Amino acid sequence: MARAKYFDTAIQPERAVLVGIITPAEDEELEREYLEELAFLVDTAGGETVFSFTQKVQKPDRSTFVGSGKLDEIKDYVNAEGIDIVVFDDELSPTQLRNIERELKVKILDRSNLILDIFAKRAKSAQAKTQVELAQLQYLLPRLTRLWTHLERQRGGIGMRGPGESQIETDRRLILNKVSLLKDKLKAIDKQNETQRKNRGQLVRVALVGYTNVGKSTIMNMLSKSDVFAEDKLFATLDTTVRKVVIDNLPFLLSDTVGFIRKLPHHLVECFKSTLDEVREADVLLHVVDISHPNFEDQISAVNETLKDIGALDKPIITVFNKIDIFQNDRKDESGQDYTIKDFENSWMKKNSSPAIFISATERDNIEELRHLVYKEVVTIHKSRYPHDNLLY
Structure with missing residues (x-):
């Protein structure tokens, strides 16, 4: 009789690599503290920090945040160690995010996105959920173009560029409408809370x-x-x-x-x-x-x-x-x-x-x-x- 096979069905935590920069305004000791806090954030979100990279720069690289040489080093490590996610300690611009994703081909988060993810997980009341959703949409709005990078693979295709742009505009309009509704909802909740505070005597x-x-x-x-x-x-x-x-x-x-x-x-x-x-x-x-x-x-x-x-x-x-x-x-x-x-x-x-x-x-x-x-x-x-x-x- 063949022996039964047993498989581990437990969900394994995502393996993360952290990336920070050392600038004239932030020395190595301060950046180490920030990365330790970032690792705690990853743990809170349910991930596992495997390694941290730092890069000394005068200012963040406009294209890749850390420069092409350091990004190649990170890419080699990600591929060799089977990393699931790379987390940057500062907020990435839409261009940086798009370029880094294209190069590393894994999930990319920055500190803001990671905190938003934790907040979404922790929010329980209607007020907290509304606040988190509003913050997520405001974070997403300038980054809409990265959702449409699949169009770049179809260079020269008739009619491909126009629909892509119009879809982005449609999404932007929908998000702006949703942001307006959420702000109105928060104002109503604030009025209710203000009434409750007055009723406390x-x-x-x-x-x-x-x-x-x-x-x-x-x-x-x-x-x-x-x-x-x-x-x-x-x-x-x-x-x-x-x-x-x-x-x-x-x-x-x-x-x-x-x-x-x-x-x-x-x-x-x-x-x-x-x-x-x-x-x-x-x-x-x-x-x-x-x-x-x-x-x-x-x-x-x-x-x-x-x-x-x-x-x-x-x-x-x-x-x-x-x-x-x-x-x-x-x-x-x-x-x-x-x-x-x-x-x-x-x-x-x-x-x-x-x-x-x-x-x-x-x-x-x-x-x-x-x-x-x-x-x-x-x-x-x-x-x-x-x-x-x-x-x-």
């Missing part, structure tokens, strides 16, 4: 902000005793979640928002500004920082830039340094000793006047201190808003 509002994957949802669950989805992936949360929290008989509203990231595509920021209304309208911001990340100070700057863009940087901010249980640092203090979490805490407090606290959400270290600090900020605002309300404190 005059409770003090606290919003969690921070870089993606710093532990905002975990802190949300802990403070509100709710069950918000939390995962060790980038952009685990897209939809704003609002919960009522009570500390020492004082109620307030706590919201969790989408995480920020460096090199976030501008059109994506624009589409998600309505989601960040909770941040704009908050009374207090809890800026959560992953202190275990080697570049947490850069992440702080990236978040502050976004807060500045949406007009929310002037609000009272409590900086919450999370993940102190896994903090590691290769710096030395003035005496040559290892730089500890206490050293950083002392230096931060000297340089900054706004409140800050160092916690571990998973180990529940300093959680009561965090609750007390939030309570102090909320009660100050509550007293100024309701000076005759003496029942709560």
Whole structure:
């Protein structure tokens, strides 16, 4: 009797190669950080990073982004290793995308396209799905011509060029109409959300902000005793979640928002500004920082830039340094000793006047201190808003 054959039917992750450039504005160390973040994005999207290429250039090559020589090197590796996808760390122009696809003959993504793919996967609410679809169409619009490159194989064919161009124009018109409809839909959703916010009364509002994957949802669950989805992936949360929290008989509203990231595509920021209304309208911001990340100070700057863009940087901010249980640092203090979490805490407090606290959400270290600090900020605002309300404190 012949032995039965067994086949592995599990879906294998797509094997990816990453490509970044080193310019006078971005040194090797900074580009390495960007590529590490890009690899995390690939992992979040369900892929597997196999190798990374970098190229030193004064500026991106207008035709192939990295130059023909480096593209040939990437092509040889892709063919030899059976790579499925090549991901570029910066946004590619339509011309670059078309030329690279023609040369490598595998799927090509840039950082913007990859983030959009993750957002599409993560979106759950009608608002998030509409925002993602709008961003995808705005990304696609200038790149329509690459969908029609099959016409180039029929050089000189009678009537081939005209129909191709008219089809592109038809697609462009359809997309522009769809973009207009989606914008109208978002305006309607924004009005509904604005009504909901008004109906919540005059409770003090606290919003969690921070870089993606710093532990905002975990802190949300802990403070509100709710069950918000939390995962060790980038952009685990897209939809704003609002919960009522009570500390020492004082109620307030706590919201969790989408995480920020460096090199976030501008059109994506624009589409998600309505989601960040909770941040704009908050009374207090809890800026959560992953202190275990080697570049947490850069992440702080990236978040502050976004807060500045949406007009929310002037609000009272409590900086919450999370993940102190896994903090590691290769710096030395003035005496040559290892730089500890206490050293950083002392230096931060000297340089900054706004409140800050160092916690571990998973180990529940300093959680009561965090609750007390939030309570102090909320009660100050509550007293100024309701000076005759003496029942709560």
